[in-house]
Amino acid sequence: MATLSWSDLNVTTKDNVAIVSKSNGLCPAGHIIALMGPSGSGKTTLLNSLASRDMGSAIKVHGDVEYLYQGQESPQKLSAVSTYVEQEDHLIGCLTVKDTLWYTGELSGLSGAILKDQVEYLLNAFGLKGQSDILVGTPIQKGISGGQKRRLTVASQLMRNPKVIFMDEPTSGLDSKASFEIISHMKNYAHEHGAIVIVSIHQPSTSTFDLFDEVVFLSKGRTVYNGPVKEVVEYFKNIDMEIPQYYNPAEYILEAISTDFGSGDNTNDISDLVSKWEDYNNRNGEKTIQQILEPHETHNSLYEKPESKRHTFGWRIKHVSNVTWILSRRLLVKARRDVFAYILRIFMYLALAILMGTVWLRLNHNQDNISSYVSALFFSGAFMSFMAVAYIPVYIEDYMNFKKEARNNLYGPLPFMISNFLVGLPFLFVITVVFSAFAYWMVNLKNTAEGFFRFILWLFLDLLAAxxxxxxxxxxxxxxxxxxxxxxxxxxxxxxxQGFLVPATILNPFWYYTFYWIDYQRYVFHGMMITEFKDSIYNCDADCNCAYVSDLASECKIRGEAVLHSVGISDHSASKVGQWVGIMIVIIFVYRVLGYFALKYHVK
Ligand SMILES: Nc1ncnc2c1ncn2[C@@H]1O[C@H](COP(=O)(O)OP(=O)(O)OP(=O)(O)O)[C@@H](O)[C@H]1O
Structure with a gap:
């Protein structure tokens, strides 16, 4: 049988302020255990420590947490068989309830009839059947209620049948009936699947409290009681703290061990309760598995030995491509439904194209317009990439969902990064074409198909880099x-x-030898400049005064290459342009690789 046990667990801040002190416990497979205590008593910290979650360098954890099978180290790591239900929901707003479960199921490796049955089962078990086709909800589209989101979060994390489930206040925001239903379902789940369920919970109703097998009461991180729920009343009676009849025992104890409110300092009372619990424990000894288990608990078939899985390189490649495919499909659904993801941006870029086209309307090839041509190209490249800030909230929603799923071992940063890139490609291309189709011809940029397609290429690379x-x-x-x-x-x-506001020839050496060379907007600007000015000819003014000197001055004309020269572009050969395209691809790649490492760091 599997067990989760912890001994002498102490959690402190780095200044040695105790958050959890001397915690011991044992939870066998099939049991559901509650961590209770007033706000700030250390429930979440204890839960995180049991789940071996990284709590940052400000927190130090000492002591042992062991996931054992038949008293021996389990072949599978706790992280591989456990899931953690966080306080925040972090769902994808524009997926329906059913979609959310379906994609999580696919990501958990389910398919076909098993997936369908599991989705149906969880929809029914969590009372979400009637909402299965309703959206979770976005800032502009109301979806399911807060309580239903909570239930969906819990349900989606049961998709892959985890063996150990940590739940941080899964019932907050729920009414007592819904809370009862969730805990009741978790109790059945623990029993039927031989799972260990550890729940931090605030103030359950009496009927919900009675569902737990064991409870740990904490006050300021110290244990006041840790044992079976059905022995709570008896224990507190024996230490002269009789719980009045018809009183919710959980509520009564929480009031007694609360330190933040009420009149007077009850620190001594709490210390007294802690000592009494320690004395009781010393007298009776820590309970063994046999003492914890009910005599009828012999579900041996459920406690099958977990198998250690060693994955080959080929398996990993297949897994990454499968997950990338699932994530890409899910992102595509989001991109189609979520107006903030791309649809709003397509209209925003269209509006910008019309704005730009009307401000720089139909320039002609007189020298007075040369600076306007240059500024139009600068505006297209620089401002378009600036507008990528509109993508930040959309990406952060995806990131939060990714973090939850990755920390629960559904997949890693690689498929997330690849799918994000792949799904962005067609939408950014549409944005580029929409913008160019209007702005390019309205401004009267180079009147050739080649010029137009080169402009699209640079703008597309620009948006990808941004x-x-x-x-x-x-x-x-x-x-x-x-x-x-x-x-x-x-x-x-x-x-x-980038060399437009201050030409590269006079740019401060610090900026020139550092950021200028890795500035993607510079390559875009120079690429667009070459497209526009190479092989173009402009008229000097009526008195034959030419603003740029070129070999055509005697004909009162300016060769476009002279304009290129003035902004520091001396080499405008095809190979140079090809090299810049290559550099753009490298910059995009480097951003993505660095992004991958950032993701990896956050889910370590
Ligand atoms: N990183 C940290 N640095 C300093 N103190 C911390 C840190 N994390 C938690 N604490 C402190 O530890 C104590 C316990 O916090 P924890 O979140 O575990 O309590 P809780 O019982 O889950 O509270 P609640 O029910 O309000 O969520 C609090 O006083 C909190 O301020």
């Missing part, structure tokens, strides 16, 4: 306001050093 930068920044610091500020700053930097 979006990849957003992915890198938002993956590194997935906090909306910070990612927004950093992306705006980075875009300002790339605009400033």
């Amino acid at each position: 979006e990849s930068m957003v992915v890198l920044i938002s993956s590194s610091i997935p906090i909306f306001i910070v990612a927004l500020a950093l992306t705006a700053f980075a875009n300002g930097l790339w605009m400033a050093v």
